[in-house]
Amino acid sequence: MKHATTFSAATFVVLLGGAAAQAADCPVDVESAFDLEEAQVVALYDCMKDTMVTGYSKQGNKVAQNYRNWTISSTRPAVAGPHGNRLLQTFANPIAAEQYLKFEEQGVKMPAGSVLAKESITISKKKKAARIGPLFLMTKLAAGGAPETDDWLYGGIQPNGKPMKFKQSFCHDCHIGWADQDSLAYPLEEVRVSSN
Numbered sequence: 001m002k003h004a005t006t007f008s009a010a011t012f013v014v015l016l017g018g019a020a021a022q023a024a025d026c027p028v029d030v031e032s033a034f035d036l037e038e039a040q041v042v043a044l045y046d047c048m049k050d051t052m053v054t055g056y057s058k059q060g061n062k063v064a065q066n067y068r069n070w071t072i073s074s075t076r077p078a079v080a081g082p083h084g085n086r087l088l089q090t091f092a093n094p095i096a097a098e099q100y101l102k103f104e105e106q107g108v109k110m111p112a113g114s115v116l117a118k119e120s121i122t123i124s125k126k127k128k129a130a131r132i133g134p135l136f137l138m139t140k141l142a143a144g145g146a147p148e149t150d151d152w153l154y155g156g157i158q159p160n161g162k163p164m165k166f167k168q169s170f171c172h173d174c175h176i177g178w179a180d181q182d183s184l185a186y187p188l189e190e191v192r193v194s195s196n
């Protein structure tokens with residue numbers, strides 16, 4: 001009988017998993033991501049990072065399964081404002097990494113096959129908890145592959161592993177603001193990992 005109880009308790013944890021455990025285990029006492037100190041961000045990320053990949057990978061998405069092996073572009077997640085005031089951290093695949101980490105401001109042209117994957121964490125003011133946000137993606141297609149978005153394909157994976165649905169223009173209308181940087185906005189300067 002004792003054994004059966006233990007088993008069902010374990011199953012319960014597995015089934016409810018992610019969100020519930022996370023709210024209890026990674027609490028925050030601030031109202032917005034902007035109020036977090038650097039050390040708090042690092043601790044929060046440490047607490048959430050494994051749950052994040054597990055969630056993004058749930059439906060077998062290849063990028064979700066691989067991006068943590070790519071080149072990280074910042075020393076820690078940071079909040080820039082756009083992307084819903086979330087804490088953001090971008091990874092560049094092997095084709096993108098060299099150029100992306102130069103953070104050049106003029107005449108940038110990313111090679112086809114470049115992929116940028118950006119993790120996000122939302123601070124829920126109401127729940128006083130950190131929640132996993134989407135994994136945002138930008139993929140550079142071959143020349144002419146998507147003329148209206150400078151050959152970028154925008155994508156997103158929800159924390160449950162399912163693809164996000166949105167219009168390409170929703171993302172590109174903002175990213176086009178960085179036209180000289182091939183529509184890339186780059187992480188905040190103070191957290192950039194430079195390849196130079």
Ligand code: HEC
Nearest residue numbers: 080082088116136137138154155171174184185186187188
């Ligand atoms: C209101 C403006 C805005 C919108 C809309 C927006 N982004 Fe971004 N995006 C940014 C900014 C600013 C950054 C850089 C901030 C950071 O990473 O710290 C960024 C960074 C990124 C990056 C990392 C590569 C880079 O630009 O340095 C990806 C990937 C990304 N966004 C995907 C998306 C996707 C997918 C959508 C649509 C669902 C989207 N973005 C919508 C402003 C925007």
